[in-house]
Amino acid sequence: xxxxxxxxxxxxxxxxxxxxxxxxxxxxxxxxxxxxxxxxxxxxxxxxxxxxxxxxxxxxxxxxxxxxxxxxxxxxxxx
Amino acid sequence: xxxxxxxxxxxxxxxxxxxxxxxxxxxxxxxxxxxxxxxxxxxxxxxxxxxxxxxxxxxxxxxxxxxxxxxxxxxxxxxxxxxxxxxxxxxxxxxxxxxxxxxxxxxxxxxxxxxxxxxxxxxxxxxxxxxxxxxxxxxxxxxxxxxxxxxxxxxxxxxxxxxxxxxxxxxxxxxxxxxxxxxxxxxxxxxxxx
Numbered sequence: 001x002x003x004x005x006x007x008x009x010x011x012x013x014x015x016x017x018x019x020x021x022x023x024x025x026x027x028x029x030x031x032x033x034x035x036x037x038x039x040x041x042x043x044x045x046x047x048x049x050x051x052x053x054x055x056x057x058x059x060x061x062x063x064x065x066x067x068x069x070x071x072x073x074x075x076x077x078x079x
Numbered sequence: 080x081x082x083x084x085x086x087x088x089x090x091x092x093x094x095x096x097x098x099x100x101x102x103x104x105x106x107x108x109x110x111x112x113x114x115x116x117x118x119x120x121x122x123x124x125x126x127x128x129x130x131x132x133x134x135x136x137x138x139x140x141x142x143x144x145x146x147x148x149x150x151x152x153x154x155x156x157x158x159x160x161x162x163x164x165x166x167x168x169x170x171x172x173x174x175x176x177x178x179x180x181x182x183x184x185x186x187x188x189x190x191x192x193x194x195x196x197x198x199x200x201x202x203x204x205x206x207x208x209x210x211x212x213x214x215x216x217x218x219x220x221x222x223x224x225x226x227x228x229x230x231x232x233x234x235x236x237x238x239x240x241x242x243x244x245x246x247x248x249x250x251x252x253x254x255x256x257x258x259x260x261x262x263x264x265x266x267x268x269x270x271x272x273x
Contacts, residue, residue: 001197003179012250036186043257046193051225053197055098057138060200063089069085072173 001032004037011041015048091134092117095141101149101210102145103224112148116141146227149219150237170214174258185258190265202264209259213252220245221252 002010009029010023019027031038053059092113099109120127120137127136175183181187196202210218220238223229229237235245 003175004181005179006176009246009253012253013246016246016249018116026227036181039187039189040257043187043190044253046190047253047257047260048225050193050197050224052228054203054206055142055226055228057091057094057098057134058132059094059203060198061094 002026004030004034007031007034007037008040011037011044015044091137095138097207098138099141101207101218102226103148104215104218108148108152112141112144116144119144126183144229146229149223149227173253174254187257188261188266190261193265196264205264206260209256209263212259213255217248217252217255220248221256224249 007027010019010027013019013023014027031041095113095116096109098107099112103109103112116137119140125258126132174182176182210222213221220234222239224231225236231242231245231249234240235242238245240248
């Protein structure tokens, strides 16, 4: 039985290489029982789509020019 | 056209700079890359056929400049020395219990409507902050792969790392980025245990 850590690794690897039959079966079995990893797999596709969109400049313009410190603010801050 | 409109040009330039800075993590190199991309765009204005959005077209030129820049740099620095300090499992291990299963607070929750999020500039500020928050080497590999669209094999060659390393780093970057986005955007107002 795969751990969630291993399953997320296979989900990520699947975007980079062809998984072996054994890996695919193990991953499918894990995902069938694990809602968290199933969401993780879906979210990788979302991350990829968002990244593409951002890199093509297809994002709404900032409401106001962000301060120069914007890039270094901690993502942990509350909005 | 847009390239002759001062206000629109300033906006475009600002967005390009932010993109380039996050990719290169070096303000001067980012400035150079944007400058080169702008110059190339102006020189090739007649090649712009109006089918793509101008912004998209200029960003495509910028991505090519960034790839060139990273290639040049890849050859001149030893990436594995940059890599070493980030190659720390602690951040990834903290997401999972000792048996490798999710800690309850880190188990991925459902993301409400990413498509709607993508239409809000506030979301993209969080996205950028989360990228910036990743360890530099992870962010570099992730962006070469997902933003600049390079294949893993090419990234390995440019950075002189093994394929296995590259896959490990992409896994970590993806875990880090999705966790950050969830904590700072997607889980707002939602019950964290749902």
